[in-house]
Amino acid sequence: MKAAVYYENGGPEVLKYEEIPDPTCHPKGVIIRVEAIAIEGGDTLNRWRGPLMTNPHVVGYQAAGEIIEVGEQVTNVKVGQKVATVNNWGSHAALRSVPARNCWPIPEGFDVRKAAAIPVTFGTAHDCLFEFGRMKKGETVLVQAGASGVGVAAIQLAKRAGAGLILATASSDERLEKLKRLGLDHGINYTRDDVVKEVKRLTDNKGVDVVVDSVGGSTLQGSINALAYRGRVSMVGAAGREPMVVDVGSMMGGNRSLSGVFLGAEIGTDRVHDNIQQLIEDAARGELEVVIDREFPLSEAAAAHAYIESRQAVGRVVMVP
Template sequence: MKAAVYYENGGPEVLKYEEVPDPACHAKGVIIRVEAVAIEGGDTLNRWRGPLMTKPHVVGYQAAGEIVEVGSEVTHLCVGQKVATVNNWGSHAELRSVPARNCWPIPDGYDVKKAAAIPVTFGTAHDCLFEFGRLKKGETVLVQAGASGVGVAAIQLARRGGAGLILATASSDERLERLKALGLDHGINYTRDDVATEAKRLTDNKGVDVIVDSVGGPTLQGSINALAYRGRVSMVGAAGREPMVVDVGSMMGGNRSLSGVFLGAEIGTDRVHDNIQQLIDDAAKGELEVVIDKVFKLSEAADAHAYIESRAAVGRVVLVP
């Protein structure tokens, strides 16, 4: 099969398009013929500094496609079925081996490219808001990196969950404007304005109840500074690629809290598995919108990664074999 691989960590230029051996099917897994790869922020981070679990390494969490082989112990999936999948690596390829537990059937007629982008992206956003952020109806929400995949999902899920005021950050007014159709009330251009100061201004100096922060680095302290009394930050990534140094003492006076969120730690549980299936079904019914900014060929994986890192995208970037 063909795959986008790399032999060492580095920038997008380390990605090569090469022939590699087909994956083997585990007794408790399936093989899918990949139709769409949704590139995660974690994919670019792994390419940059993550361990090479194979050599050459095929990076990637999320992909969707058609099952072409089923393991001997799998009874609930069948050849020909379309599924969205998640695994620690291996999405950037024409074929993919995944545990059956990490597959979610795609409703008939739903766009496979959109389905590919749901499990990690929407599942993470949902956990940040509700499982760890404990969002209640009427509370205010701030989404850092609102134009990211998780950001786009979080804005929609917060609106659907009854949030009062929804704020988000992005690097340009144009990107923020595109988010308003998804439920954004006010955008904050972080290249121009101090996020904490603007968040306080827009909430009559009360601060924000729940913050989804996928950026980390110095942005995380800004999130803490923007919190209301008893406000909660769900920290879910390190897209900024800078050290996370925060003043824990700054949380004490307002009884604020900070939770680290990693969907992968619980993705094998019934709670997360069932929630992801519900999110896919809801999207297929038109209740949630998966925003795909741009589609690249699998052979153009290096260009796709470079485009993501340019921070020009709104939503997900997808590869197709």
């Protein structure tokens, strides 16, 4: 099969489009013929510095397509079914081997490209807001990196849950403007404005109740400083590629809290599995929008990764084998 592979960590240029052996099917797994690959921020981080679990390594969490083989112990899905899938690696390829538990049936007629982008992206945003952020109707929310896949999902989910005010950051006014139709109330251009000062100004100096922070690094301290009394930060990534250094003492006076969120730790649970399936079905009914910024052929994986890292995209970047 064809795949985007690399032999060493580095920038997008390490990705090569090559022929590699087809994957084998585990007794509890399936093989899918990949029709769409949704590139996650974690995919670019793994390419940059993550362990190479195979040689050559095929990176990637999310892909969707048609099941062409099922293991002898599999009963929940069948050959010919279209599914969205998640695994620790292996999405950047024409074929993919995944545990059957990591498959979610795609409703008939729903765009496979959009389905590919839902499990990690929307599942993570949902956990950040509700499971760990404990967001309630009427509360204020700040989404760091609002134009990212998780950011776009978080804005919509917060709006649907009745957030009183939704703020988000992005690197340009143009990107922020595109988020308003999804439920954004006020955008903050972090390249020009002081995020904490803007949050305080927009909330009458109260701060926000919940922050979804996929950036980390120095941004994380700003997220804490932007909190209201008893505010909560859900820290879910290191897109900023900086060390995580925060003053935990800054949380004490306002009884604030900081939670690390990693969907993968609970993706095998009934709670998360069922929630992801519900999110896919909600999107298929048009209740949530999966924003696809650009589509690349898998053969141009290096260009696709470079485009993501240029911070121009709004939503997800998708590749097609």
